[in-house]
Amino acid sequence: MQTAKRLTKRIIESVLPPQKGEILLWDLELKGFGVRIFPTGRRTYFVQYRNEFSHTRRKKIGVHGLITADLAREEAKKLLGEVAKGMDPSKEKQNLKTKPTMAKLANDYLEFHAKINKRPKSYKEDERMLDKIILKQWESKKVEEVTMRDVQLLHHGLQGTPYIANRARALLNKMFGLALQWKWISSNPVEGVIKYQEHKRTRWLSDQEVQQLYVVLDIYHNQDVANAIRLLLLTGSRRNEVLGATWDQFDLEKGVWTKPAHSTKQKKMEHLPLSLAALNILQEMQETAQDTYLFPGKVSGRPLTDIKKAWATISKRAGLVDVHLHDLRHTHASHLVSSGLSLSIVGKLLGHTQASTTQRYAHLADAPLRHATELFGAKVTTLTKKEA
Numbered sequence: 001m002q003t004a005k006r007l008t009k010r011i012i013e014s015v016l017p018p019q020k021g022e023i024l025l026w027d028l029e030l031k032g033f034g035v036r037i038f039p040t041g042r043r044t045y046f047v048q049y050r051n052e053f054s055h056t057r058r059k060k061i062g063v064h065g066l067i068t069a070d071l072a073r074e075e076a077k078k079l080l081g082e083v084a085k086g087m088d089p090s091k092e093k094q095n096l097k098t099k100p101t102m103a104k105l106a107n108d109y110l111e112f113h114a115k116i117n118k119r120p121k122s123y124k125e126d127e128r129m130l131d132k133i134i135l136k137q138w139e140s141k142k143v144e145e146v147t148m149r150d151v152q153l154l155h156h157g158l159q160g161t162p163y164i165a166n167r168a169r170a171l172l173n174k175m176f177g178l179a180l181q182w183k184w185i186s187s188n189p190v191e192g193v194i195k196y197q198e199h200k201r202t203r204w205l206s207d208q209e210v211q212q213l214y215v216v217l218d219i220y221h222n223q224d225v226a227n228a229i230r231l232l233l234l235t236g237s238r239r240n241e242v243l244g245a246t247w248d249q250f251d252l253e254k255g256v257w258t259k260p261a262h263s264t265k266q267k268k269m270e271h272l273p274l275s276l277a278a279l280n281i282l283q284e285m286q287e288t289a290q291d292t293y294l295f296p297g298k299v300s301g302r303p304l305t306d307i308k309k310a311w312a313t314i315s316k317r318a319g320l321v322d323v324h325l326h327d328l329r330h331t332h333a334s335h336l337v338s339s340g341l342s343l344s345i346v347g348k349l350l351g352h353t354q355a356s357t358t359q360r361y362a363h364l365a366d367a368p369l370r371h372a373t374e375l376f377g378a379k380v381t382t383l384t385k386k387e388a
Helices: 009-014 069-084 089-098 102-117 120-138 148-157 162-181 207-219 223-235 239-243 276-287 308-317 327-338 343-350 355-364 367-384
Strands: 002-004 023-027 033-037 043-050 056-063 256-259 270-273
Touching (some): 056 069, 056 089, 069 089, 102 120, 102 162, 148 162, 207 308, 223 276, 223 308, 327 343
Antiparallel strands (some): 023 033, 033 043, 043 056
């Protein structure tokens, strides 16, 4: 151990490195401030102090040459000032190392929220988005280090796919909301990040396209798949609701399908009246049914889960362009609205809990308006008609 009245560049560099071990060069002017000199010639500034338990602690300030003695002295004064206030700079650094990362937040989100509150499909979608997008950039980043700017940059990077960008934003918002509840952060960095405008699909089948579809369904080799598609169109239900349906959900005498809460998007039990066309299909299917599921899968005890490939073949044969399976639900709703049925009734049939969800079909509900305007138009024509 050596001392100097005041550590300066000249004094620090005048001390020869030891052959082994280290030399501590102390500043007598600022108690606790010093330099460690290693056999390699490396010299590092540090500050030494006693914490609240009277344990000796050291905290590195910087490497000589990268910072000057004067800058190191100023930093040492700040650190010693913190010690005087009862803080422990060394402990603060240790705490930073143990603070949760985004990988930890993702894991806890999946384990304590998604696995409990989301359906398996939604859980898998969150897991995939975390792996492919969010953790790909932020896996080792501390949760509290993520800023609104970081979220904006990630969101902006996905602007070419606004739907995915908004789903990533929604996922992050929920994750940081949980982190806020767990006291990991003091504010949510997603707040203030504006969602992109999403353009909902408006594709639905015309009368002629429905006819074309049924021609192909009638001759398709797998009538289980054909019936699933018919029921998607006739009930306006979601794919997982139809494919996962069991016979005990149906009262064919009363013509009602009771969808259990766990199968619906809103997680509420729904009672759907069935049309005669849908009932005829179900009654015919029930005559030969040998499973609890309407559409049993290849694995015993499990339903059919995917008909995308079959739909691609069927829609191509029917000459349908840019039609997704979910567009059958839009077709069901669109034809009902354009036939004069109110948006509120259609919303109930679709299982919408908010009227705003059904508003996407509002532009089709013009039959009553057209009738009303024709009434006045006819009256004006009569009033202004010139006698021959």
